[in-house]
Amino acid sequence: MLALFILAIVSFVQSAHWAVLVAGSKDFSNYRHQSDICRTYEILTKNGFNPDNIITFMYDDIANHRSNPFPGKIYNVPDGPDVYIGSDKIDYKGADCTAAKFYAVLLGDKAKAGGKVLESTEDDNVFIFYNDHGSSGLICFPVGPYAYADEMSKVMTQMYQKKMYKNLVFYVEACYAGSMFKKYLTDQTNVFALTAAHESESSWAEYCGIAKYKTCLSNEYSQRWMEHSTANDLSKITIGEQADHTKDATKRSHVMSYGDLSIRDHKVINYQGGYDAEVDRVMKVVKPSYIRPPTAGETPQWKTVPQRQAHLTYLKTAAEADMFGSEALEYHQELAQKKIEENRRDILQSFWSMGDVETSTIEIAHDMPLYRRAIEAFEDILGRMNEFSIWDTTLLLTRAINENKLTPSTFNAYVAKLRTMA
Numbered sequence: 001m002l003a004l005f006i007l008a009i010v011s012f013v014q015s016a017h018w019a020v021l022v023a024g025s026k027d028f029s030n031y032r033h034q035s036d037i038c039r040t041y042e043i044l045t046k047n048g049f050n051p052d053n054i055i056t057f058m059y060d061d062i063a064n065h066r067s068n069p070f071p072g073k074i075y076n077v078p079d080g081p082d083v084y085i086g087s088d089k090i091d092y093k094g095a096d097c098t099a100a101k102f103y104a105v106l107l108g109d110k111a112k113a114g115g116k117v118l119e120s121t122e123d124d125n126v127f128i129f130y131n132d133h134g135s136s137g138l139i140c141f142p143v144g145p146y147a148y149a150d151e152m153s154k155v156m157t158q159m160y161q162k163k164m165y166k167n168l169v170f171y172v173e174a175c176y177a178g179s180m181f182k183k184y185l186t187d188q189t190n191v192f193a194l195t196a197a198h199e200s201e202s203s204w205a206e207y208c209g210i211a212k213y214k215t216c217l218s219n220e221y222s223q224r225w226m227e228h229s230t231a232n233d234l235s236k237i238t239i240g241e242q243a244d245h246t247k248d249a250t251k252r253s254h255v256m257s258y259g260d261l262s263i264r265d266h267k268v269i270n271y272q273g274g275y276d277a278e279v280d281r282v283m284k285v286v287k288p289s290y291i292r293p294p295t296a297g298e299t300p301q302w303k304t305v306p307q308r309q310a311h312l313t314y315l316k317t318a319a320e321a322d323m324f325g326s327e328a329l330e331y332h333q334e335l336a337q338k339k340i341e342e343n344r345r346d347i348l349q350s351f352w353s354m355g356d357v358e359t360s361t362i363e364i365a366h367d368m369p370l371y372r373r374a375i376e377a378f379e380d381i382l383g384r385m386n387e388f389s390i391w392d393t394t395l396l397l398t399r400a401i402n403e404n405k406l407t408p409s410t411f412n413a414y415v416a417k418l419r420t421m422a
Contacts, residue, residue, distance in 0.1 A: 015123040015166075017274045019044055019054045020105060024097070024132030026059035026142040028067040029311040029387070031074070031215040032205055034058050036131045036173065036222040038083040039076040043229050044127075047273030051089070055105055055116050059142045060093040067318065067327060069212060076218050076226075078207055078302060091116045099147040103155050108164060122163035127171075127271040131222060133307060134174025135394035136199065137364040137371060146375070150368040153184035160189040167263055168192070169239060169271045173222045175202040175307050175391065179364045181258035192263035194243050196221035197253040200361045202391075204252040205310040209303040211321050215314040220304055224249040234273045240264030252304065311387035312338070341388035344421050348396050351417050352405045357395040365401045374406060374414065381418040 021040055023033040037058055045051055063074050063084045074084040087093070092101055092115060104112035106128075108119060120126055133140040137149040159165060170193040172180060177195035185193055196203035196219065207217035225246045228237070243264060247255040257264075305313050312334060319328035349355065365371035374397045379385060385393055400406035406414055 016053055016120065017049060017125050017127070017271065018118055018120040018165075019049065019127040019129070019271075020057075020102075020118065021054065022057040022102060022128070022130045022132070023059065024057070024130065024139060024141045026061050026097075028062060028065045028215055029314045030132070031062050031314075032207075032218050032222075032310070033131045033173075034060070034062045035074050035076045035083065036218055036226070037129070038074055038085050039218075039222075039226055040129050041085045041089070042083055043226060044272055044274075047229075047234055047269065049272070049274040053274075055092075055118065056085070056090050057092045057097050057102060058090045059097050060087055060090050063087075067214060069214065075213060077223075078210055078213065078217065095143050097142050098144040099141045099151075100144060102141070102147065103151070106155055106164075107158055107162070118164060120164050123166055125270050126165040126168040128168065129171045129173075131173040131219070133390060134172070134176050134180070135391050136176050136179050136362050136398040137368060138375075138394065139172070139174050139177070139180060140390070145372075148368060148372060149180045149184055149364060152180060156185070156189065156191060160191075166190065167260075167266065167270075169263060170194070170259075171225065172196060173203060173219050176200065176362070177203065178254075178256045178258070179362075181256075183364055185259040187260045187262075189260070190263070191259045192239060192261065193258040194225070194246065195256045195258070196250070198256050199364065201253055202306045202308060204304050204306055205313075206304045207302045208305050208310060208313045209317050210301060211317060214318040214321070214327075216305070216310050220252055221246065221250050221255060224255075229268065229272055232268075234269035235267055237268050238264060239266050239268055239271070242268055252306075308387070308391055337386070338388045341386065341392070344382065344389065345392040345396065347421055348393075348417070351414075352396070352400050352403075354396065354399065354405075357392065357399055362395050362398050363402060365398045367401050370401055370406070370408060370411070371397060373411065374401070377411075377415050378418060381415070381422050 021037045023037040025033045041054060044054060063072055073082040076083045101113050105117045108117045110117050130139060138146040140146050168191045170191060173196045175197055176199055177197050179199035181193045182199050185191060204220040205216040206220045206223055225242055228242050228245045243257055315327060315331035315334055319331040322328060378393060397406065
């Protein structure tokens with residue numbers, strides 16, 4: 001009996017909570033992704049999460065960006081607190097913020113990651129929050145190749161086989177986020193995923209169009225779950241309650257759940273908090289000052305916009321504040337680039353005799369290796385996809401593959417068409 005008691009004590013002491021927080025973008029127009037990750041870091045640490053067990057990915061070009069009206073600071077809500085965690089708390093920044101290093105971190109591969117990695121065991125819970133752009137079957141990173149649904153599935157399977165977690169909760173803020181899990185995540189690997197959107201829609205940016213900040217500060221889905229974590233004692237609410245709240249409160253996209261739904265019954269503290277002698281109890285509720293929501297009939301001082309509009313919304317807001325500034329010039333340059341990308345989209349649509357894909361229901365590409373090849377060819381010839389091409393191009397390629405208009409045998413014809421567009 002004594003031996004069993006000692007074993008129980010040892011198991012309790014050795015168990016831990018781990019988190020991986022990822023902002024997969026760069027540039028000031030994508031401010032909201034790094035802002036959400038900083039806010040999440042604050043929520044976790046103020047609820048007793050051990051900072052040594054949090055691994056962060058951020059390009060780290062926002063706080064001190066030339067366009068930032070508040071140098072050295074990042075805000076997640078209007079008139080809220082500065083949430084910037086500081087460069088020293090970012091584990092993978094700049095050129096190290098890649099999908100390959102993300103995979104290596106999840107698999108505990110220090111040689112490939114080159115830095116801090118998950119050292120979790122079968123007794124530990126893991127929380128992952130990814131925040132950035134996504135499209136059908138992929139999520140973006142600021143450097144190098146994107147992370148694809150089939151690759152992510154293999155990594156998650158390897159984590160399960162290596163017994164790198166007891167249970168894992170994966171939140172994803174991205175357009176078409178459901179496509180990362182719908183075909184790939186089963187209920188057999190102790191993983192619960194909550195996504196900002198289903199497999200065929202955009203997620204939305206929030207707190208946009210405010211002159212003093214210029215850019216969008218956050219995202220609708222992210223705000224809803226973070227507000228819930230902030231306003232509640234995490235030991236008293238469940239993952240399911242948070243998922244339901246987030247789904248009901250997110251009005252412009254469909255929040256989706258995938259994987260092991262039994263995890264819905266687990267307390268949120270098991271993924272977003274921990275034990276820390278420096279806090280006055282196991283959990284410490286975070287209550288920064290939030291912007292007051294508009295009352296009935298009142299016009300809010302901010303906008304909520306689809307992700308594909310966020311880039312131009314930022315530049316337009318900045319241009320209106322200074323019609324002769326560099327950002328006003330950049331706004332007009334980006335409008336010209338938008339026309340170029342739209343022309344390229346129209347050429348590809350005509351090449352495959354397709355109509356508008358933006359409003360189509362898109363299933364993930366049935367040939368993911370071909371999908372990757374097609375994206376890589378596009379970027380090799382026409383350059384890195386941008387805010388105007390990422391969605392249209394990837395959705396076109398997905399549909400072309402699924403309708404057998406793009407196949408291995410017709411791939412060279414597609415490449416030849418890209419060359420005429422360069």
